[in-house]
């Protein structure tokens with residue numbers, strides 16, 4: 001049996017097994033199985049060793065290990081190097097490689113959105129935020145970041161100090177002038193009743209602005225619900241999630257999986 005895994009902590013909510021097992025069945029990889037495993041920090045090295053010994057073929061990495069797994073790997077791709085974030089592991093010619101498929105997955109989700117030279121407001125500075133910022137640098141006019149713990153936002157600004165795009169850190173609870181794209185990368189909203197408690201009254205009836213939440217379950221967080229009721233455009237993290245999975249699946253199997261109606265339904 002070829003075994004694949006997603007590791008993280010917590011991990012119960014992850015739909016990665018559902019998606020990958022669906023594709024494995026669809027593309028007749030009957031010798032493959034994808035599971036989830038909650039791991040502690042001290043166990044992460046053991047997971048990497050299992051890839052080395054072919055006990056595991058491919059692994060997805062999620063919160064909180066995307067950064068701390070990097071020193072355990074032999075090589076990482078260019079995007080992972082820049083973002084300090086790895087979400088996909090695979091052995092290539094005896095080397096354990098780390099890839100970042102969050103960035104291309106996120107870019108793919110924005111394929112129909114014109115954000116060139118626009119202003120972006122990013123909420124949060126957690127594990128995935130560096131990938132979101134990296135997708136925008138040198139493409140947009142300005143990026144504002146706000147995080148409850150301001151130092152983490154300052155760190156991200158520093159990480160991209162080489163970029164041509166201006167990055168400004170905003171105090172949590174404060175807002176920049178009206179932006180074209182407002183993105184929630186915090187974990188607030190994963191539980192249905194959670195709310196960011198930020199005031200977006202100045203976005204009332206503004207149908208040009210897109211509010212994007214990288215959370216895909218629940219489908220509509222309060223952040224998105226309020227935006228919809230205000231008259232803004234909204235998008236959840238479903239397409240980013242499916243596209244990062246699609247790219248990981250391609251790395252592991254060489255198969256370009258289709259994001260079909262069935263797979264979309266699996267997110268419900």
Ligand code: ATR
Nearest residue numbers: 063064124125126127128147148149152186187188
């Ligand atoms: P980690 O903090 O380990 O990177 P994460 O899930 O990747 O975990 O990130 C959680 C993000 O949600 C962080 O930006 C976090 O803010 P802090 O850096 O201040 O912790 C944010 N977050 C979580 N709960 C929050 C809350 N109640 N209000 C505002 N932001 C919150």
